Amino acid sequence: RFTELFSAPVAAGGFNLPADRLEQRVVVRTQGEPAPDEPELTPGAARDVVEMVANTGTLAAAHASPAATRGKPAPQTLGHGDVLIAAITSCTNTSNPGVLLAAGLLAKKAVEAGLKVAPHIKTSLAPGSRIVTEYLTRTGLLPYLEKLGFAVAAYGCTTCIGNSGPLPEAVAAAIEREDLVASAVLSGNRNF
Numbered sequence: 001r002f003t004e005l006f007s008a009p010v011a012a013g014g015f016n017l018p019a020d021r022l023e024q025r026v027v028v029r030t031q032g033e034p035a036p037d038e039p040e041l042t043p044g045a046a047r048d049v050v051e052m053v054a055n056t057g058t059l060a061a062a063h064a065s066p067a068a069t070r071g072k073p074a075p076q077t078l079g080h081g082d083v084l085i086a087a088i089t090s091c092t093n094t095s096n097p098g099v100l101l102a103a104g105l106l107a108k109k110a111v112e113a114g115l116k117v118a119p120h121i122k123t124s125l126a127p128g129s130r131i132v133t134e135y136l137t138r139t140g141l142l143p144y145l146e147k148l149g150f151a152v153a154a155y156g157c158t159t160c161i162g163n164s165g166p167l168p169e170a171v172a173a174a175i176e177r178e179d180l181v182a183s184a185v186l187s188g189n190r191n192f
Contacts, residue, residue, distance in 0.1 A: 004105060006103070050104070052065070061181040062097075076118070076119070076120050078120070078171065078175070078178075078182070079176050079178060079180065080180055080181050080182075081181065081182070081183060082182050082183070083121055083182070083183050083184065083185050083187070084120065084121060084122060084167060084175075084178075084182045084183070084184065085121070085122045085123075085159060085164055085183075085184035085186075086121050086122070086123050086150075086185045086186075087116065087124045087125075087126065087158065087159035087160070087164065087184070087185070087186050087187065088103055088124070088125045088127075088133075088145075088150055088185070088187045089126050089157075089158060089159055089160050089186050089187055090126050090127050090128035090129075090155070090156055090157065090158075091184070097135060099187070100127070100132055100135075100136065101135070101136075101139065101141065103150075103187070104136055104139065104141025104142070104144060104145055105141065105146065107141065107144040107145045107147070107150065108141060108143075108144040110148060111144045111147050111148065115146050115148075116148070117149045117165055120168070120171055121149070122164060122165075122167060123148065123149035123150050123151075123161055124150065124151070124153035124154075124158060124164065125151060125152050125153060126153050126154050126155065126156065126157075126158040126159065127152065127155060128153070128156060129155060130154065130155065133152055146150070158188050159186055164184075175185050187192075
């Protein structure tokens with residue numbers, strides 16, 4: 001199977017897609033949210049709507065029609081290149097407290113500025129040892145990371161090696177159905 005996958009053209013994996021496919025967006029609604037009153041006619045408008053059961057937040061879409069979303073939150077959209085997993089991981093950061101303290105300070109500034117992580121992005125903090133949790137707690141920075149969704153998920157290897165757990169079913173279904181190329185952002189320095 002590896003040889004088959006390794007030999008397949010990169011286009012089969014979603015790379016080198018035509019420009020019109022790169023701009024494709026898919027609407028993801030929270031459970032029970034009403035459909036927009038008017039159809040989307042703007043370029044890059046969603047092709048399908050998916051019901052999001054386990055998520056309650058909304059994400060305003062840059063291309064959303066103001067008339068279609070007037071008076072109600074804009075539905076979440078997913079498209080090529082969207083970040084769906086964000087993780088602060090253990091391998092590099094455990095031996096470099098300055099990096100984790102900087103992440104905590106950045107989280108503090110983000111929270112103070114009213115910034116939030118989009119609800120469809122799966123977040124985690126996986127330090128290599130409990131000492132990291134201790135110094136983030138002592139400096140008062142851990143609550144800011146947690147407010148952005150970066151709560152301690154485990155100690156040691158997690159997301160980098162594929163131990164992030166599944167994405168919400170509606171998100172995974174939208175990726176598969178629309179053949180989207182999404183991404184994960186990790187802070188680690190894996191050499192495999």
